[in-house]
Amino acid sequence: MRLNVPTRLLLTCAAIGAAAGLLLIPAFVLSTTVAPAIPLLYAAFAGVWSVPFVVAIALIRQPGVALLTSLIAGLVNAVLTPQGPSAILTCLMIGAMVEIPLAIGLYRSFRPWIFYVGAGVFAFPYALYSMPFLGVDQFPLWAQIAYPTLSVLSNLAGVWLGLLIARRLDRTGVARGLQRPVRRPKATDAALEPTPAA
Amino acid sequence: MSAATPGTAPTPTPPTPTPVTPTTPATPTPAAQTTPATPATGAAGPASVVRDPYAEQAPVSGIRFLHHLNPLAKFAAPLPVMLALIFTRGVAIPLAFIVLALGLLVIGARLSGRALAALLLGVPAAILVLGFSFGIWVDPARIEGASAAASVVIFAIGDWQFTLAAYLVGLATALRITALLMLSLLAGLTTSGPELVRALVQNLRVPYRIGYTALAALRFVPRFGHELEVIRAAHRVRGTDAGRGPVAAVRRTIATAIPLLASAIRHAERVALAMDARAFGAHATRTERTISRWRVRDTAFVVAFWVVSAAIYWWALQAGLGGVTPDRTEVGL
Numbered sequence: 195m196r197l198n199v200p201t202r203l204l205l206t207c208a209a210i211g212a213a214a215g216l217l218l219i220p221a222f223v224l225s226t227t228v229a230p231a232i233p234l235l236y237a238a239f240a241g242v243w244s245v246p247f248v249v250a251i252a253l254i255r256q257p258g259v260a261l262l263t264s265l266i267a268g269l270v271n272a273v274l275t276p277q278g279p280s281a282i283l284t285c286l287m288i289g290a291m292v293e294i295p296l297a298i299g300l301y302r303s304f305r306p307w308i309f310y311v312g313a314g315v316f317a318f319p320y321a322l323y324s325m326p327f328l329g330v331d332q333f334p335l336w337a338q339i340a341y342p343t344l345s346v347l348s349n350l351a352g353v354w355l356g357l358l359i360a361r362r363l364d365r366t367g368v369a370r371g372l373q374r375p376v377r378r379p380k381a382t383d384a385a386l387e388p389t390p391a392a
Numbered sequence: 393m394s395a396a397t398p399g400t401a402p403t404p405t406p407p408t409p410t411p412v413t414p415t416t417p418a419t420p421t422p423a424a425q426t427t428p429a430t431p432a433t434g435a436a437g438p439a440s441v442v443r444d445p446y447a448e449q450a451p452v453s454g455i456r457f458l459h460h461l462n463p464l465a466k467f468a469a470p471l472p473v474m475l476a477l478i479f480t481r482g483v484a485i486p487l488a489f490i491v492l493a494l495g496l497l498v499i500g501a502r503l504s505g506r507a508l509a510a511l512l513l514g515v516p517a518a519i520l521v522l523g524f525s526f527g528i529w530v531d532p533a534r535i536e537g538a539s540a541a542a543s544v545v546i547f548a549i550g551d552w553q554f555t556l557a558a559y560l561v562g563l564a565t566a567l568r569i570t571a572l573l574m575l576s577l578l579a580g581l582t583t584s585g586p587e588l589v590r591a592l593v594q595n596l597r598v599p600y601r602i603g604y605t606a607l608a609a610l611r612f613v614p615r616f617g618h619e620l621e622v623i624r625a626a627h628r629v630r631g632t633d634a635g636r637g638p639v640a641a642v643r644r645t646i647a648t649a650i651p652l653l654a655s656a657i658r659h660a661e662r663v664a665l666a667m668d669a670r671a672f673g674a675h676a677t678r679t680e681r682t683i684s685r686w687r688v689r690d691t692a693f694v695v696a697f698w699v700v701s702a703a704i705y706w707w708a709l710q711a712g713l714g715g716v717t718p719d720r721t722e723v724g725l
Contacts, residue, residue, distance in 0.1 A: 199601070200664070201601070201605075201664040201667050201668050201672060201673060202660070202661055202664040202665075202668075204601060204602065204605040204664070205605060205608065205609075205660035205661070205663055205664040205667075206657050206660045206661070206664075207605075208605050208606065208608065208609035208612065208660060209609070209612060209616075209653075209656040209657050209659060209660035210653060210656070210657070211609065212609050212612040212613050212616055212656065213612075213616050213649075213652050213653050213656035214649075214653070215613075216613065216616050216617060216620060216652075217620070217645060217648065217649050217652065220641075231525040232525075233526065233529060249653070262602070265602060265606075266602065266605055266606045266609055269585075269588075269589065269592075269602075269603070269606035269609075270606055270609050270610055270613070272580075272585070272588055273584075273585030273588065273610055274610070274613070275580070276576075276577055276580040276581060277573070277576045277577075277580050278463075278466075278467065278576050278577070278578075278579035278580030278581075278583060278588075279463065279464075279467040279576075279579050279580075279583075279588060280467070280474070280576040280579075280580075326478075326479070327478050327565075327568060327569075328526075328565060328569075329526055329529075329530070329561060329562065329564070329565035332529075332530045332531060332561050333529050333530065333531055334529075334531040335531075337529065355642075355646070358646065359646065359649050359650065359653065362646075362650045363650060363653055363654060363657075366650065366654045368653075368654045368657040368658055368661075369657060
């Protein structure tokens with residue numbers, strides 16, 4: 195199978211996945227050690243997992259980057275954690291959640307609201323689906339309301355953090371040459387030549 | 393910070409890991425250095441500390457059959473069960489799969505003494521504690537007052553009672569989570585990273601450039617860990633890491649994230665250039681030193697596992713020891 199992606203893009207995705215994973219280790223440790231005692235913390239930390247993929251696609255702005263980063267991050271996790279290949283599926287699922295809202299727009303726009311709407315839309319059904327698994331359906335009503343609410347809020351916070359990091363990283367200029375230039379076409383400049391404004 | 397720091401930095405990444413890495417020096421596996429250990433399986437890593445994961449693995453005795461299977465078989469066999477467990481209620485079915493997975497691991501996997509102790513002692517202890525911590529949260533109003541377990545009070549604080557029924561509901565959740573973890577350990581504890589990547593590339597036809605990029609990324613992890621230390625030290629020297637509490641922690645994380653990611657991407661660019669210079673990805677296919685095969689025994693293992701799993705589900709549902717729908721929350725007392 196041929197894969198027409200520059201090696202530089204592949205390794206940049208890998209680097210973002212590895213470095214962001216390193217930064218988020220405190221959050222992962224907290225969520226795996228504290229969350230069993232307080233199941234609501236699972237929901238509060240759910241958004242952390244999507245940060246590397248948001249950074250990757252908001253920085254590079256190429257189709258498929260979030261999925262690619264999640265596949266590589268999953269492979270790295272499959273080796274570094276005792277979970278094995280299941281980590282690949284988990285990461286791919288989160289990567290798809292980031293990727294799909296942008297794919298719906300055919301990757302023409304990478305504006306922040308698309309990320310936020312996508313995160314909210316995916317987080318809510320995922321929270322409802324994971325509730326019976328964690329036994330939250332047996333909890334008091336306030337916990338059953340707090341669980342999906344916290345889940346959506348933490349996913350929005352994850353997008354916020356990812357976009358913030360991507361914006362500041364953009365300013366350092368490290369991804370120049372890989373990035374797709376930002377085009378904001380307006381109805382009034384239909385006759386003009388589209389000029390890439392970075 | 394952008395340049396490679398000589399002396400302290402880990403060995404430069406060989407662009408195509410499999411054929412280049414020498415077999416003689418015992419390089420520690422990345423797994424031993426940076427595994428964020430989950431509580432139940434903390435001792436999983438050290439078993440493979442001195443092995444070079446890129447070399448041919450040392451022969452394992454015949455009874456340790458999990459090491460002789462294709463990694464994909466070890467993943468495909470429990471996958472349907474892992475999906476079904478998400479929708480499973482009750483205590484019996486997850487417990488049966490925990491026992492099955494433990495049995496397979498104890499017989500079929502080469503484990504260190506610590507890993508074995510963590511599996512056989514740590515897992516039951518973790519289940520009992522988790523059952524308690526999940527049980528506390530159960531709403532007493534949602535437990536049927538008529539059942540026998542609801543009248544058994546384990547302890548009470550004021551008006552609030554912790555009943556056996558609540559503990560059993562919490563225990564069911566704990567068992568579900570543990571069963572899922574144990575089933576994924578079947579592949580996780582007996583597969584090295586390069587083996588998994590080889591199987592994905594050769595048997596599942598994942599593009600090899602992605603697989604080998606992941607292997608290169610594994611070598612990034614210790615290097616970036618060192619870089620992170622340097623950045624933190626630089627911030628500390630300048631006194632820009634002041635403040636306590638979660639808000640300051642988030643701000644500090646963002647402040648270290650930018651230089652770390654920027655230097656990580658620059659490093660990735662250099663590695664990509666080196667790999668391109670050695671014609672990585674010039675051809676559609678790639679020769680492999682170690683061939684990963686799907687053998688008859690892999691098919692046999694997958695089919696046998698599926699048959700046993702189906703039998704467990706059939707038996708438990710027949711006996712009424714738990715359902716697959718949320719309305720059958722009887723725990724079979």
